[in-house]
Amino acid sequence: MADQKRTTCPYCGVGCGVLVTKQEDGSVQIKGDPDHPANFGKLCSKGSALGETLGLENRLLEPKIEGQTVKMDEALNVVAQRFKETAEKYGPDSVAFYVSGQLLSEDYYVANKLIKGFIGTANIDTNSRLCMSSSVVGHKRAFGSDTVPQTYEDLEKADLVVLVGSNLAWCHPVLFQRLKAAQKERGTKVVVIDPRRTATCEIADLHLAVKPGYDVLLFNGLLNYLAQNGAQDSVYVDNHIEGCEQAVAMAAEQASDYQVLARQCDIALADLMTFYDWFLKTEKTLSMYSQGVNQSSQGSDKVNSILNCHLYTGRIGKEGCGPLSVTGQPNAMGGREVGGLANMLAAHMDFTPEAISRVKTFWDSPTIAGKPGHKAVDMFEAVHKGEIKAIWIMATNPAVSLPDANRVRKALETCEFVVVSDCVQNTDTMAYANVVLPAATWGERNGTVTNTERCISRQHSFKELPGEALPDWKIITRVAQKMGFEKAFSYETSYDVFAEHVALSAYENEGTRDFDLSSWQGLSREEFDAIEPIKWPINNNPKDRFFADGKFYTASGKANMLAVDLKAPKHTPTAKYPYVLNTGRIRDQWHTMTRSGLSPRLSSHLHEPYLDIHPDTALKEGLKKQDLVKVESKWGEAILRVKTCDTVKPGELFMPMHWNDENSAHAVVGRLVNPVTDPFSGQPESKHTPVNVSKFQPDWHGLLFSREKIETSGFVYWTRSRSNGCYVYDLAGLGEPSNWDEYASFLLGEGELLSMEDKKRKHHRYAVIKDNVPSGVLITSENQGNIPTRNWIAGLFDQSEVSMEERISLLSAKPVGDVAEKGAIVCSCFNIGLFQIQRAIADEGKVSVEAIGQHLKAGTNCGSCQSEIKDIIAQATTTSGDKKQVA
Template identity: 50%
Template sequence: MIVHGPEPTVRTTCPYCGVGCGVLATPDGQGGAAIAGDSEHPANFGRLCSKGSALGETLSLENRLLHPQVDGVRVPWETALTEVADGLHAVAEAHGPESIAFYLSGQLLTEDYYVANKLAKGFIGTPHVDTNSRLCMSSAVAAHRRAFGSDTVPGCYEDLDEADLIVLVGSNAAWCHPILFRRMADARARRGTKIVTIDPRRTQTAEESDLFLGLRPGSDVALFSGLLVHLADGGFADARFVAEHTAGLDGALERARRIAPDIAAVAAATGLAPAEIGAFYDLFAGTRRVVTAFSQGVNQSAQGTDKGNSIINCHLVTGRIGAVGTGPFSLTGQPNAMGGREVGGLANMLAAHMHFTPEEVDRVRRFWGAPRIITGEGMKAVALFEAIQRGRIKALWVMGTNPLVSMPRADAIREALTGLDLYVVSEAVADSDTARGLGRKTVLLPAQAWGEKDGTVTNSERRISRQRRFLASPGEARPDWQALAEVGRRLGHAKAFAFPSAAAVFREHAGLSAFENGGTRDFDIGGLMDIPDAAYAVSLPVQWPLPKKSGPPGRRQGRARLFADGRFYTFDRRARFVAVQPPALAQGVSDEHPFVLNTGRVRDHWHTMTRTGKSQRLSAHRAVPFVEVHPDDAATHGLTEGGIARVSTPHGAAELEVTVTDAVPPGTLFMPMHWGGAYASRARVGALVRGMPDPVSGQPELKATPAAAAPVAYRTRGLLLSRGQVALPEGWWWARAAIAGGWGVQFATQEGSREVALTVRGLMRTDALRGLELAEYADHARDRYRCAVYDGQTLVAYLACAPCDARPDWEAAKALFAAPEPEAAERRALLSGRAATAAAGPTVCACHGVGLDAITASIRDGAGTVEAVGAACKAGTNCGSCIPEIRRMLVSETAKAA
């Protein structure tokens, strides 16, 4: 027998948010890997959040797209690529190259992104190349460009360590960027840093802050306009910096005075108390080292660019930019949103942070040798999909994203895609909403997933890191850049797309960044344009800019901060104050749609769950899609905790489990963005939101859609646990989650228990289950039914249903199902519906799999602090994103004891 030794550990980068944490992956030789944080990576120093810690649980080939398909039929790669190239050529010939569009993703590697933009914008000749990053951070990009003349993030993560005040605006960093939030919490413990959170919701981040400002949705501009007035009129401006390095203060200040002349006006606009506004203004004015970090609550707005500029104005007027512990900081949502910006992944950019002046167009044309270089902006995401509806776009290539879940008015988009002449999807999973055949000609191309890819990503602090391959590509999956290059060659551009490797693509990308630059453009990584393959393979994380003149090869260092010298990238090298528009508060609220619908992320899931949905650990905290509603609104509208509500807007509807909480203000709802058609029956957030675009950035509004909510009176609630996935009937409400040992689905239906039993048993009675033992309990007179299916001693499925007010216990059933061969007591418990032993309760700490009951027990045994709870049961000792929940439990249990 041959005994294989352990596979070597590979340094790579996490594929989730824009923090860009370093990961150590040790393959197990069987398609999986052990995952740990990389203590040498400067983004995380070894820490990982719950999602990063569970990456090893997401590597299975279940639901993977493994082979090319044309119209649902498996074909060789050669056939699929011919279909794509011939289809693009035919569409361009018949309707012009501008009838072709590409929709890309911040989860692509930079090398993939670069080749896609080169092919589309330089050789096919279409400007219509946009990305799901349009939905994420394009308003921050536009704000940077208006203020700095370039899309430059001025600071770095070290500024969070060194700030004395951190202001978080529209950012639930404790859940969405937990590793950065731990750095902020560490700074508070070490140097007394104050944390202020500004958000309509009282998020987990808000609960951990020193000051929480729960302002009215959309009123950020009023708050920061008032701050600008306070700083200028109170003598807190840096007069020398303003005079020597900026322009436009008078106009911006005049506009700010009209919007928010005093604290009373700010209070009227924001709904905040004058005292808390004054406390924030005094704290900001009196603290030199201030970082203002903003994220989707700012960006995903019809006024997102102005919100960003109103924040930047306050840093410019005080000169708090470019120095240690200061500056505005855009917290990016996706792992390579910034890499996509570097290569021109947005429709209003060319590659290497160049735009559409004649000189820049000509520069890119000459560097690429591009015969059909575009000369102007393409359509941004919302307009692009509207053009498909109008028939203007005839061919669409989607790569690494799921717009039928995430795009606004997604139901209309789904209908529009059926009219395409060519629909190409490069995807790693087969069951995403977007990968299901829609166009007249649908081509699916199997892409590599994380662990198989090889290339680079750039995080929120401009740090380029390597994603390295540590698993073999399954089936026929290929790199995206390779498929794009092959199509380019088939279209007659062999020389331009003769890339032998990802390293070769990266060298060309770096070369373009340096081409005729001379310090006139912020993005310059010319120091890497001659990196050999061997050096690329082992390259360490590095920040840009990194021009050739930054040092000898192998020792070139990037810059952590920009603008310390007061020189920006405008024509006169001065930063610009921007006169922003008055706040655009939620419009369209009416008797028919009395709520404002807000959307966002949850702690343990990512985007549309195509990766995190495979992990039972990550599915244990929130297993079903939900809507948060204030107690007063719940009482008024007949909504109850745990019941199902139909949330509707003029664009679509969803059915979600109700969470009653005062974390949302009256008159608002909150719905998570993650659940698509693979994991829930009716929970696609994109179907509901109206997506009114910001007039400057084109980023759609995802935080303020008029909505209605009403209870749905289902007759029966139930659950089905099985070793494999089982599809439930059309018309039932359901939500699927990974569980220990298989899959679980919670459901609701108008059917009674007898009909449920017959229907589900019929679905389970496949050839694979015939002849197995069925143990059941039936009381159809009271609408109760439970059954367990055994293969010998092995439990293979469990079904339970009851009236809605007596629905089966999900946590207890999961605990019983986790043991594949239950003992006699557990068998009886399955049929009785009573737990044989105490369940752990809902998971609170996903990193260590610690349940509610274990934490409660440790508190009752005397653990009176978060640290003591961690010492007792490990909860909260890794990424810390569960700490706000543990704090609430400490308060609750202390109150009970009292």
């Protein structure tokens, strides 16, 4: 029988179950777990491609001190000594940990315990601060605890689902498919509130393209409308809510004139009133919100403006209705549970005198942090100022992901002692490390994670640890022991850490805290290994949904409605920076691509960093599709490929977040993003940065294929993606080489060099053949429009040999004979390209998403490409004059 392991996906916060089966050739087969309640066997394109990301390419396998390879024990000795000496000399607040939602709960727990309970500072924060900390604040202000009351099942039970600041189709595809199926089965209405028309709008009955930053005003208007139309659940409000009158009064003061409100929000009045009326008349309303709400200088107030509407109508903690915050990372929730945020202690406890004493006693710690520490952005500002002198960065890349990334890099450059523990080498952040530690990654780790709906699942290891890599909890444990804390950090397995985490959740709890795993006390190692996915609390009073009884975790036991009012962003468009830049994820990549970028099929959909720009804005700035554009803010700049589209409004722009200095020349979005944060949550304003744009005109454009990575320092623009058998580089240069032949030989390496030059049209084409297969291909032109499509060329690198005709095709830049070129990949799951879909429409008459799926299989797995297929059909049928109904 094949060796099969159950685990969970390491990407987003949906927390999908995965079945991993080892094959005889050493590879693994990846399938969705049909028994996991998050996905019931479904996986998105990223999860489906996990088997392609398990090699040792770019893995960090050995510790290093100042760039020199050393033994793990030597490196850990240095880390322990420097952190201990720094804390003793300058005080505990001179050190910090910056951790990650990629960590398991056991990793998080040990890190939090060491720094808060034994070093004595709360200077630990997580990159989850960048995606969901405003939700934490909103929950705690309203509920008295960071509690998510709803579950995924509510997607199937709701009659109205309001998606706020969430491109569910691309960022949480499995949940999107659950919603889409529910809509088809029971007629669920879907409202999408987002400045952009995203792929999620495919199923929207109503799309409100709200002006960036105006969510508070929009939901204050809704609250006022509910109050005017008698929607208050008076019994519920009287018995279970405080602050109602003040919240309603603020809403009435700010948003009582709906015509003015619609104009302010840049929404058609009829659409605004339709949304308000649907919410008013639909008892089972679920509001799902994500980064579009949280990543704002007013993110916390946005969250509370949404919660106000549910509390006012009593629509919370019930089947099919309530608020549901969707997290971005696989264990963002687990980090919240163990205290991975600087403003939380542990086990959902805050920095109250009682909680501080309780945790200190439980840990038997010599000292304990008595106040919150620096949140992420402030933490690196403290590093910049020299207040934090030693920092340990775990499983994250702040030199890319934090706002004002250039300042973050300067901070790390001047910091006295920087430790980076990661599974990959050569990240942007690692360039600043004094000590580098190799950590375990997905497939090698063993512990627990918690998804968006509070479901705790097991991650099981199915691979041996390579080199000297260790699980993060073990690295931290050994450092703690070397600092003199052997007794408190005597863990031998992740099970030992888990058992202590469970015990702390139960310690002096008795139902007074929401996070409670007390029924797992005394769980054996075998029972730990056999844990089935389950939502907490796990105690004598299990709850599928919190707050169904109207009891909250505030001092009064009642929930709070907050009076919140719209506050303008600190930085608004000016004559110098007239446009608003929005940022976010794309469908097939994850964070800074250290894992997803290894998969050729995931790199085939969108292979270059780009800027979405409305045609009117592009015309104004003299830009057209496929141009290169320079985007500049007060804090930094980027060079991107232009994508003209009507998915953004005139004056608004969108740039993805995934590219970094390891896979592109000038595409780190964090360099542009302004460092303003929410005053309560510390979450950065990642969706609203004033910028300007200008055409960037290189002297030549190029496309390069190479079996090996090449030196890129000579290009003004480059981006690298993966294909089967080779790397693919999009290039541009200023100034032409004095000798193109020598330049091509330098780039492509040794072998039989084939070349073709068209001086009149300034075309250059080169191919190096080695052992009867291409080892490198370079095609350049003065005009980007003359650069050929890539897939047929990349396909030649996957062959065992190339024919004479195929060699000639490389110089003519046209495929041999009647080769049917795929075009840009649309469906990553089945590798179906744009041209294939267009041919199916034109030649086979397939003019519905369902027909394309039946004919090509495109869109029939995760479904996240269906909206794109729908757009292709619409464009093709409109162009051809075909009046057939497009499904």
